[in-house]
Amino acid sequence: MDSCACCVMDAMDSMILIDSHVTQLVDVLKTKVSEFKYNQWLKPARFIIENDTLRIEVPNKFIRDWISENYLQLIKYEMYRLSAQEFTIEIVVSESLNTVDLLSGDLSLSIHKTMEGLDKTTAETPAQDAERPAFQPSTSAPATPSAYPVRVHHFNPKYSFGTFVVGNANQFCHAAASAVASNPGQTYNPLFIYGGVGLGKTHLLNAIALKALGDVPSRRIISITGEQFTNEMVNAIRYETTYEFRKKYRETCDILLIDDIQFIAGKERTQEEFFHTFNTLYESRKQIVLTSDRSPKDIQHLEERLRSRFNWGLIADIQVPDTETRVAILRKRAETANILLTDDVAYLIADKVRSNVRDLEGAFNRLSAFAVLSKSEITFDLAQRLLQDVMSSARAAVSFESIQRMVADHYHINVDDLKSARRFKTIAEPRQIAMYLCKKLLNASFPEIGQRFGGKDHSTVIHAVRKIAKEIETNIEIQSSLVAIEKTLTV
Numbered sequence: 001m002d003s004c005a006c007c008v009m010d011a012m013d014s015m016i017l018i019d020s021h022v023t024q025l026v027d028v029l030k031t032k033v034s035e036f037k038y039n040q041w042l043k044p045a046r047f048i049i050e051n052d053t054l055r056i057e058v059p060n061k062f063i064r065d066w067i068s069e070n071y072l073q074l075i076k077y078e079m080y081r082l083s084a085q086e087f088t089i090e091i092v093v094s095e096s097l098n099t100v101d102l103l104s105g106d107l108s109l110s111i112h113k114t115m116e117g118l119d120k121t122t123a124e125t126p127a128q129d130a131e132r133p134a135f136q137p138s139t140s141a142p143a144t145p146s147a148y149p150v151r152v153h154h155f156n157p158k159y160s161f162g163t164f165v166v167g168n169a170n171q172f173c174h175a176a177a178s179a180v181a182s183n184p185g186q187t188y189n190p191l192f193i194y195g196g197v198g199l200g201k202t203h204l205l206n207a208i209a210l211k212a213l214g215d216v217p218s219r220r221i222i223s224i225t226g227e228q229f230t231n232e233m234v235n236a237i238r239y240e241t242t243y244e245f246r247k248k249y250r251e252t253c254d255i256l257l258i259d260d261i262q263f264i265a266g267k268e269r270t271q272e273e274f275f276h277t278f279n280t281l282y283e284s285r286k287q288i289v290l291t292s293d294r295s296p297k298d299i300q301h302l303e304e305r306l307r308s309r310f311n312w313g314l315i316a317d318i319q320v321p322d323t324e325t326r327v328a329i330l331r332k333r334a335e336t337a338n339i340l341l342t343d344d345v346a347y348l349i350a351d352k353v354r355s356n357v358r359d360l361e362g363a364f365n366r367l368s369a370f371a372v373l374s375k376s377e378i379t380f381d382l383a384q385r386l387l388q389d390v391m392s393s394a395r396a397a398v399s400f401e402s403i404q405r406m407v408a409d410h411y412h413i414n415v416d417d418l419k420s421a422r423r424f425k426t427i428a429e430p431r432q433i434a435m436y437l438c439k440k441l442l443n444a445s446f447p448e449i450g451q452r453f454g455g456k457d458h459s460t461v462i463h464a465v466r467k468i469a470k471e472i473e474t475n476i477e478i479q480s481s482l483v484a485i486e487k488t489l490t491v
């Protein structure tokens with residue numbers, strides 16, 4: 001670098017400035033994105049400022065697409081806020097970010113700056129740039145075209161029609177899903193699947209996507225949950241990107257799959273947006289498949305015009321599989337896992353775990369983990385011992401009262417607090433945990449649980465159960481609390 005001393009000083013000042021912008025950006029992102037998502041999507045990225053471009057290097061296409069679809073506007077907005085400079089954002093896959101980078105500590109920051117670029121940046125410090133107009137997110141794709149992704153589908157091959165066991169309780173749903181997957185937009189539109197938790201709704205949705213893509217790989221499929229749709233809508237309003245949002249759902253989608261659509265009930269703007277999306281897709285004969293934990297008529301606070309549209313196609317309910325189907329599901333699991341499962345053990349599990357397929361799998365996984373780790377066979381006696389806590393006899397002692405008492409004890413609060421309307425986290429969280437346990441251990445209905453917690457609305461209970469079910473995946477504190485409480489309940 002052949003430059004004079006003052007240029008070098010200038011260059012260093014700018015580098016510090018830019019370095020601090022990137023550092024600040026990272027700090028802001030950490031506060032705006034949940035820790036789990038941050039670690040998953042943003043941590044593996046490297047942020048590099050070159051002139052007026054923020055280049056985000058990521059290890060693979062998947063992360064590139066995710067950041068592009070979910071965080072681009074946020075990053076752009078925050079960069080402008082921090083620097084008063086509008087950056088062009090590029091997201092590129094970099095070979096150099098291999099798995100070692102992925103596993104390394106914090107987000108890698110690096111500054112690459114040419115001397116030529118430095119002069120320009122020095123001239124564009126926020127102080128000298130006070131008259132720049134307020135940030136206006138562009139109404140077209142904001143990143144450079146080369147950096148803008150093609151949609152990459154990521155459906156789980158495990159949840160296909162091939163792995164779905166058909167029995168009386170789900171035959172109708174399975175047939176409808178399969179017809180829709182083979183001829184999207186031609187048979188039942190929308191297809192509305194509803195039923196309790198753990199009965200295979202998400203599995204079927206994924207299977208539809210796999211089949212439809214297997215037949216025609218160029219199909220553009222959007223698969224999201226009602227909650228994600230709502231969040232995207234909220235972000236679109238917040239970052240003024242409703243144009244992109246609409247375009248995505250109405251113009252670049254051949255098949256729209258929304259899991260747990262009941263989540264949008266009561267959310268006005270989201271329902272409004274979904275209503276128009278629905279109409280556009282329906283009119284252009286694009287397939288829509290929705291799942292819900294209840295039938296349209298039972299979804300409270302759902303707009304009438306949506307309720308009536310959900311009835312336009314086919315409504316199919318999925319129920320708890322009968323014993324034979326439960327045994328067939330267990331056999332299939334054992335076959336896939338290459339584990340010997342005798343008939344008496346299969347019937348024992350199927351007999352004891354009747355609530356839903358997810359619990360059935362949980363019981364099977366527990367047995368198979370034991371068999372693999374101890375390199376022993378699963379005998380009837382062993383199965384009986386290992387399944388103690390899911391056996392109904394052991395459960396007889398578990399009640400609303402015992403759950404509330406144990407949870408209150410664990411968190412050093414009163415049972416009355418659990419039933420109160422107080423919203424402090426120290427009370428609200430134990431209350432949600434107690435509700436979750438009532439669902440899990442007693443398989444009580446949402447309204448009944450609401451009733452037992454001081455007359456709460458069933459939607460509050462649904463929210464609580466979902467929230468805790470989600471938290472368990474990442475929150476170690478909740479995980480260990482649950483293990484401890486369940487243990488005290490089942491001894």
Ligand code: ADP
Pocket residue numbers: 159163164165166170195196197198199200201202203204329357358361
């Ligand atoms: P839901 O979305 O209705 O809550 P999921 O689709 O997540 O339920 O299913 C829970 C688990 O049970 C998944 O692992 C799924 O693969 C499995 N499952 C549900 N029904 C079946 C079935 N009929 N055959 C095989 N596996 C099933």
Ligand code: MG
Pocket residue numbers: 201202203259
């Ligand atoms: Mg589901």
